[in-house]
Amino acid sequence: MGKKGGIQVEHIVTAQEDGKKLRDILRRSMGVSYSAMKSAKWDNRILLDGIPATVDTPVRPGQTVTMVLAENAPVYSLQPYPLPLRIVYEDADFFIIDKPAPLASQSSAMHPDDSLENALFAHLGCPHKFIYRPVNRLDKGTSGLMAVARNPHAQHRLQQCLHTPDFVREYLAVVDDTPPEEMGVIDAPIAKENAASIRRVISPEGKPSRTHYQVLHTNGARALVRLRLDTGRTHQIRVHMAHLGCPVTGDFLYGRETPLLPGRFALHSAKIDMIHPLTGKHLMLESPLPEELVRLMEAPLQG
Structure with a gap:
């Protein structure tokens, strides 16, 4: 298998990762640096279900990706970012973190050193053991509760129950205008606008997408809405509320920006009601609506 005796990192492919290239799993889901990946691919230290594989190989759910790192290999390219974190739950399997906004969930070319990761x-404080395994990744402009697994088995089990009654997430959003009904379900398929765009659109060729909403309060110009997802498409709440004619306030992509919310929009992951997939323990965790979103309901629409 090539060099032995180094650190071994492992990841179980989730349903959301179906069809992705092995290199994407190594970098995004396992946190392996490009230099470590480049070194490992030449001497068969990258394995898929125990068999050496190239980084262009597509993966399937349930497969195990393993990488044996050479001694003293530069495992992670991350830089530590000493940001105070509000961790609302923590055990040996996962964290629930109250993510502030604006804060990118994951390190990237645009945010190499200042992300939640x-x-x-x-x-x-254990860089040689840290692998970032987000379960419900939030957009940079969204605040609130987000789960991060501490090991591949916990990530796999959490992903399995993510869109089931065992892992219910509720969001709060301030939206422009007021939905036509006090309560309803938006059942509209979502697709990418095109291959190069980050925007999503409602399309009959899109993936099935369902969002439940309930208006909690309205001042005529804006409404505070509670939302629950049956599916987990990228930008789902933002696309569905814009489709309803009530875009999330401050959403530069599907509505309009506002100087009242610099760097963010009015969407907050407020509640996780779940059954711990490994212990069976019931967890109900909540995050209050940020003050800037509370104040938003008192501000005029033209703000």
Whole structure:
């Protein structure tokens, strides 16, 4: 198998990762640096279900990706970001973190050193063992509760129950205008606008997408809405509320920006009601609506 005796990192492919290239799993789901990946691919230290594989190989749910790192290999390219974190739940399997906005969930070319991933890297203080395994990744402009697994088995089990009654998430959003009904379900398929765009659109060729909403309060100009997802499409709430004619306030992509919310929009992951997939323990965790979103309901629409 090539060099032995180094650190071994492992990941179980989730349903959301179906069809992705092995290199994407190694980098995004396992946190392996490009330099470590480049070194490993030449001497068969990258394995798929125990068999050497190239980084262009597509993966399938349930497969095990393993990488044996050479001694002293530069495993992670992350820099620690000493940001105070509000961790509302923590055990040996996962964290629930109250993510502020604007804060990117994952390190990227645009946010190489100032993401939640970097902040957790600093918080844990164990860089040689840290692998970032987000379960319900939030957009940079969204605040609130987000789960991060501590090991591949916990990530796999959490992903399995993510869109079931065992893992219910509720969001709060301030939206422009008021939905036509006090309560309803938006059942509209979502697709990418095109291959190069980050925007999503309602399309009959899209993936099935369902969002439940309930208007909690309205001042005529804006409404505070509670939302629950049956599916987990990228930008689902933002696309569905815009489709309803009530875009999330401050949403630059599907509505319009507002100077009242610099760097973010009015969407907050407020509640996780779940059954711990490994212990069976019931967990109900909540995050209050941020003050800037409370104040937004008192501000005029033209703000």
